[in-house]
Amino acid sequence: MKLSDLTTQAGEWLRGNGPMSEIVISSRIRLARNVSGVPFLSKCTRHQRHSVESKVRGTILEAAIAPQVLYVDLEGAPEIDRQLLVERHLISKPHASAEGARGVAVADNETVSIMVNEEDHLRIQVLRSGLQLEEAWEQINKIDDALESRLDFCFHSRFGYLTACPTNVGTGIRVSVMLHLPALKLTGEIEKVFRAAKDMRLAVRGLYGEGTEATGDFYQISNQTTLGKSEDDIISDFKNLVIPKIIDFEVHARKMLVSDRAVALDDKVCRALGCLRSARLMASEETINLLSHVRMGVNLGRVKDLDIRTLNELFLQTQPAHLQKIQGKKMEGDVRRAARAEYIRHRLNGR
C-alpha cells in the first residue's frame, strides 16, 4: 500500500454507512502512551527521539496489528503528503509541521493510525464511520494490548498511564464524536449544545481538532476528564447520554425546518447545489460550507439525485493536498480554485 493509493477513496470512516451516519460522521478514540525509561518528547535528545521512533516503529510492524500496515516516516516526507494525512484525519496538524524523528502507522482501511513522537511517544487512534464507539474501543484496546505486550508503557499506580501533559493522564483516552449539525446552526440553537457540553466538561472543536474553527457545521465533541473515570464509563456516557441527546436535538430542528420553513430550507440547499454545479472558482472553506448544506438536503430527501457517499468523497477530495494529488501537480491561488470548481462540477453533473 502506498500513500498515493489513499487519495482515490474516502477512507472507511467517511464512507457514510455507519450507524446514525446522517448526523454522526465519525467516532474516534485515541490513547496516549509513553515508553518507560525514556524522557517525554520535550526532554528527549535528538538521539533518544530517534531511538524511540525506531523502537516503536519496529514494535508496531512486529506486533502485526493488521495484515497490512503502512508506515510513513514524516521527517522525510514532503509537505503535501503530510498535509494529505492531516486532511484524512490520520495525523494532527502539529504532527505534520513538527520537526525531528516522527512517523505514523496506518492500517485497517485507515481505521487505525498510530502517531509516533507526537506530544507523547505513541498516540494510538481508531476512527470509524458513524456512531461506533464500542467497536472502536474494542479495536483500540486490542491494539494497545498487542503493543503493551512488547513495550513497557509508563504507568503509575496512582495516576495511571503517564502522559507529557497532565490533562491526559490516567486512561490517556480521548473520545471524540464528529457531528454534522446544520439544522441547529440554522435555527440558532447550536449555542445551547455548546453550553450543555461545557456543563458536562466536554470540549467542542472544529473539523480538524484542537484550535480549529467549526467549518461546514461540523463539530467534534470530546471528553476532557481522563483521570478517575474508567474507559467504559467515559464511552458509555457518550453513547447513552451525550450523543443521543444531541442527535435528538438536531433531528427535532430538522423536522422543524421542514414543517415550518420548507421554502427557506430548499432555497438554502438549492442555492448551495447550484453554486457547486456552476461556479468557476471555488475556495476550500466555501466548498465545505456549501457541501454541508447539500448534505443536509440529501439527508432530508430534498435532493434526490445525489448520494451521501459522493458528498463525503468531495469533502475530502476538494481539500488542497487531495486536489493536488489527484491532479498530479502543484497548484496555488486561482489555478487551484479553478481546478477545484471544475472537479466538483465534473463529479456533481455526472460528467
Next chain:
Amino acid sequence: MKCNNCNNQATVHLTEIKGGKKIEKHLCESCAAANEGLPVKSHMPINELLSNFVLQHSGLQKEQGTTCEHCGITWSEFRQSGLLGCQQDYTLFERDLTPLLQRAHEGATHHVGKVPTRRGGTGVPIRKQIDIAKLRKELAKAVEAEDYERAAKLRDQIRQAEG
C-alpha cells in the same frame, strides 16, 4: 520637584521625625540610594512583585528550586510549557500536581480504568501489585475496626496473591 542634593527630578519623598521635629526630604533615586541607603531598584514591575509575593506565601518555593535529576525540568518550567519532562516528574511533583489534576479532572486524584497486564523488565505483573495494595488497605481498615475474622481472610488473600 527638584532633588535637595542635585538638579535631578525628585522621585523619593521622605518624612522623618527626629526629636519631635518633622524633616521632609525630596531626593532623586541615586541620591536616595547614596545618602539614605534605599534600594535603587524601585521600579520592579507590578506583576513580578505580585508573583514574588505569591510564591513567598504559597509554600511553592521549595519545588521552584527542585530540579528533576532524570530530565532536568523544574516546576516553574512545567508551569510555563504545560508539559512534563519524564515519568519521574509525576512522583517528584506529586504534591503540587494533585490540585492541578483535581481541577482538570473533576476532582479526581486516582486512576480508575485499564491497567497494563504486565510490565516487562520488572517481571512483576502490575495488576497484581495494585490488587495487593488494595488488599493491604482493606486489611488495615479491618484491623482498625477490630473485625479480625475479615482481617484473617484478607491476610490469606494477600499471601496467596504474593505467591
